[in-house]
Amino acid sequence: MPATLPRLAALVRLLLQLRMLLCAMALLLIPADRITNGTLVLVVAVALLSGLAARNWERFVPYLRSHPILSVLDILGTGAILVLDGPSGPAFLTTLISSAVAGILFEWRHAALVALFQVFSYACALLGYAAVSGPDASIEVLTYQALIVHPALYAITAYLGVFLRRVLTELASEQVARRSAERAAAAAEERERLARDMHDSVAKTLRGTAMAAQALPLWLKKDPERAEAVAKQIVAASDAAAAQARELISDLRDHEDDADIPFAQALGGIVGEWSKESGIEAHVSGEPASATEPRHEARQEALAILKEALTNVERHSGAAAVDVTVETSQGDGTPATYSVVVTDDGLGFQTPPEELLRAERTGNGHYGLLGMVERAERVGGSLVFESPEEGGTTVRLVVPASTVHDRSPAPQASA
Structure with missing residues (x-):
């Protein structure tokens, strides 16, 4: 999950920005005779809170995951808009963002609970709108769209959020696996390169040193002066091998030529x-x-x-x-x-x-x-x-x- 969270957070940020846009559209589309001070205040408040959350999304998203109660408060706030504007008004679209965000950030069980609570909140808003508006309500509440389609949209958007979460999680897992494979391949390639470099330098020098060392006892018996020369050669070869090893270590740290x-x-x-x-x-x-x-x-x-x-x-x-x-x-x-x-x-x-x-x-x-x-x-x-x-x-x-x-x-x- 930690590898997926940045992607999920970025997606939530996009949805919050979309909610700001929907709030602005709702204010433009709501008929002037239906705009009340309460509706205006609630829509502007939701837009401002969405903007603040989108602006500070890196801190907001982890905080929202740790405190799911914020989702309940968000649903209650957007539900209050429906009480004033009606279930089929332009502001309805802003309420769908809550279930989508829940599906993206939480497990499917929690997302289902959020969607159910949102359907319950929608039903309460429907009753509240009917009670507040009375017989003069400008929007009919006893319609197929208001009673069936809109509640179903909450479940659909929550499912889409869960689906996107699953896709992003699988993508993150594949990327982690790919990076692990790339690191393993790079390590194997580096070992092969080091083996070639060792053969090209240190191994050959040490092989010659070993052959000279094997012959040293024989020269000690037959020709002490030659033995002394061979001993000096062994020392020189050992120094050369040490220098080559240091060069290889330096090359491992900085394998770049000019x-x-x-x-x-x-x-x-x-x-x-x-x-x-x-x-x-x-x-x-x-x-x-x-x-x-x-x-x-x-x-x-x-x-x-x-x-x-x-x-x-x-x-x-x-x-x-x-x-x-x-x-x-x-x-x-x-x-x-x-x-x-x-x-x-x-x-x-x-x-x-x-x-x-x-x-x-x-x-x-x-x-x-x-x-x-x-x-x-x-x-x-x-x-x-x-x-x-x-x-x-x-x-x-x-x-x-x-x-x-x-x-x-x-x-x-x-x-």
Whole structure:
């Protein structure tokens, strides 16, 4: 119910505003010879109270739910108008709001009690009008409309209020369930992303540290100087793993890159820095459209895939040079795309990439290629590995792009 209350309160506010309008219409439609001071005062009072309640609906609605006696007072007040104006006058429509509000705010049992009390109040008003007006009454009370239709309208409007309440409650429940599912999906996606990032950084560093630690006892026996060097390497690798873990934690807190930097410029910076650290010649080429950029999430994942591809080149390929090509494309009626192609002159895959991916999908304990593919697929892109028999490897990434404005021209960088 707490999730539904704001919607119900907003609907009650609308009905109270409608009552104000109906009161104004009643004053205009009641014949001048039937308007008395009492009728004028009562109609204006109901309009003002409805306006005040609508203005302060955020406080009024919870208070009305906690004090149903206010509904009884409201029914008595509007019933008094019928005593003066008659059961079939324009003011009758203002009394229907009470049963509708009761149906919206209360359970159907309480709404039924309110409707029954309103029918009783209407019958009393009918008798009161007949007694006050006497034989000179301008409105006939012994009619099918006055005796059957009007009382039935109270039950109908109460039912409509209950029905609207039920619809809004179901809608709120569905929205809560959807939000819970979205949170669960986001948490699962974040776990998958963290698993990929852990594999791309900390896991590889720790794996190398573990291998060095395993060999340390042997070097202590055979070559103490080499053992000392290996120990230093383990310390350095441990520090690197700690730094990578801190970077991952920081990334979890703020998983945003600098969106003001054009993608090609960010890519060129990553390639240039990698080339200096690895000692492998790297060149960035291509002429992407300056007004086209990968979409926000696609940009993040594309840069992560690029880093992983370059890391694989350094560790496994034995390449002497790497070419990175960036391109954009948009055909007639087709969405814009941004492609990044990484080509090296190394040894290539000893096992076909398709078989490696199949093995990783079945759970062989490795996630390198699979993590890259999942990153691309997560943002609606694609990633293809090509390794011809003559050697070398090509990683071809395509991600969705969008048109932007005020972007600096894409740079051409080489290292």
